[in-house]
Amino acid sequence: MNPNHRILFAGDPHGNFRPLIEAVRKCRPEAVVLLGDYDLECPLEHYLAEIIGLTEIWWIAGNHDFQSPCKYHSLFNSSLADYSLHLRVKEIAGLRIAGLGGIFLGRVWYPPAQPKWINKRHFLNSQKTAQRYSELSLKYRSAIWHDEFEAMKALQADILVTHEAPSSHRFGFAAIGELASAMGVKHVFHGHLHENYAATIRRNIRVVGVADQVVADLAGNLVNAGELAVSD
Template sequence: MNPHNRILFAGDPHGNFRPLIAAVHEYKPEAVVLLGDYDLDTPLENCLREIVDITQIWWIPGNHDFETPTKYKNLFHSALADKSLHLKVIEIAGVRIVGLGGIFLGRVWYPPMQPKWKDKAHYLGMQKLNAKNVDMSLKYKSAIWHDEFQALKALKADILVSHEAPGSHRHGFHVIGDLAVAMNVKTIFHGHLHENYSTMIKRNIHVHGVANTAVANLVGNTLKNGNEVGVG
């Protein structure tokens, strides 16, 4: 097996998992990492039943995964719920991977602006001044919270997988690159923006955007019908 294919990264499926399933059967990776936006109408393990027993499956959430209670439940309460990489560093196939799911939300934190809330407890505490038994809405759960983001900087990883893009993309955020530098990350993979591309940012960090339904390997090449297609 090509060592570059031992971990595969899957762009936003939006309900179409066939390209990922085909890639797993063809390339037989040790693990796959899904980059968010699943649009699940059934639990995640049902969508991936053909590969769930033959490779490790890891994931981060995207903004679509918080759109409805059904989509949320089919991911966060699925049989693969414990495979979330969000805000964690996990060694996968010999590589330390950290996950950052969700999106930047103006009502919570939208860099480079200052965060609206110190943390979730601060937000919930303010809501309780006007209502009892306040819970956090799915919209707020989809947000990247400043305090959780900052806490990641104390950790170390080799690869950062995020739903949002770093500043390498015209719709990205430079703070994600800052996070990668702080964590000594060498490579970033992201979804969300539906583009295949590869570039480099500060400190020689490689960035690979993975388009919707696309599958990329450890060096960022898109895998298609037995071939690696460079996307530089």
């Protein structure tokens, strides 16, 4: 087996999981990592039934996964719910992979600006009495919260997967690169922006952007397109 195929990274499916399924059948990876924005109408395992048992399936959430209760519950209450990588590190196919789902939201934290809230409890306590004891709305659940982001810097990993992009992309954030550097990662894979590219940021960290409905391997090769993501 091609060693670069032992883990595959799937760009935003937006309801179309066929490219990922075909890539798994072709490459037989030990694991796949999904980079968010699934647009689910039923539980995630229904879409991936053909490859469950063939490979490990890990994921992070994107902004689309919080757009409606159906999309949210189809992901977070699916049989694959425990395979979320958000805010944690797991050893997958011999590599330590960390995940950061969600997006930067102006009403919560939009770097380089300072965060508007210390944490979720700070935000909820600021609300009207009736709302203080309620759960966060889906919109706020989609946000990257500053305190959780900072806590990740104490973790160590080989690969960081994110929905948002680092500053390698024109719409990316330097904060993602700072997180990757603090964690000692060598590679960042991200979705969200629907572009295939590869670049290098500070501390020689390799970034691979994976476009929607595209699958990349550990080297940044697009395994369902037969070409490199892009040269630096």
